[in-house]
Amino acid sequence: MIAGIGIDILRADRIRSAIERYGERFTRRVFTCTELEYCRSKKNAYESLAARFAVKEAAFKALGRGWDECGGFTAVEVVTGNGGRPEIVFCGKARKIADSIGVSRAFVTITHDSGISAAVVILEKQV
Secondary structure, X not given: OEEEEEEEEEEHHHHHHHHHHHXXXXXXXXXXXXXXXXXXXXXXXXXXXXXXXXXXXXXXXXXXXXXXXXXXXXXXXXXXXXXXXXXXXXXXXXXXXXXXXXEEEEEEEEEEEOOEEEEEEEEEEOO
């Protein structure tokens, strides 16, 4: 049974602008070390960072809460699973919220093209 669904889309230049303006203060607030390392290894790091930002926003929407209620952006981490598939790891408050609504599994899809990144998150719970 679906416990929640979220979607988000944004332009990579918004992430680039935020990083250029706020630097490490922004990146440390929004991304985990693992996410930064992965994205910085990519040809277009800003598109990869924007895609992960979109996943985080989509996850908050699927949880039915804002980022602040979930403990901040780093409470949702995007990791690379088997076969390169993106997966979500909930931490802290986000984990507690996911547990409270019975989330047993999360499905994530990411896409980016021509400077636009989008993500969909579907949360499943056992019946």
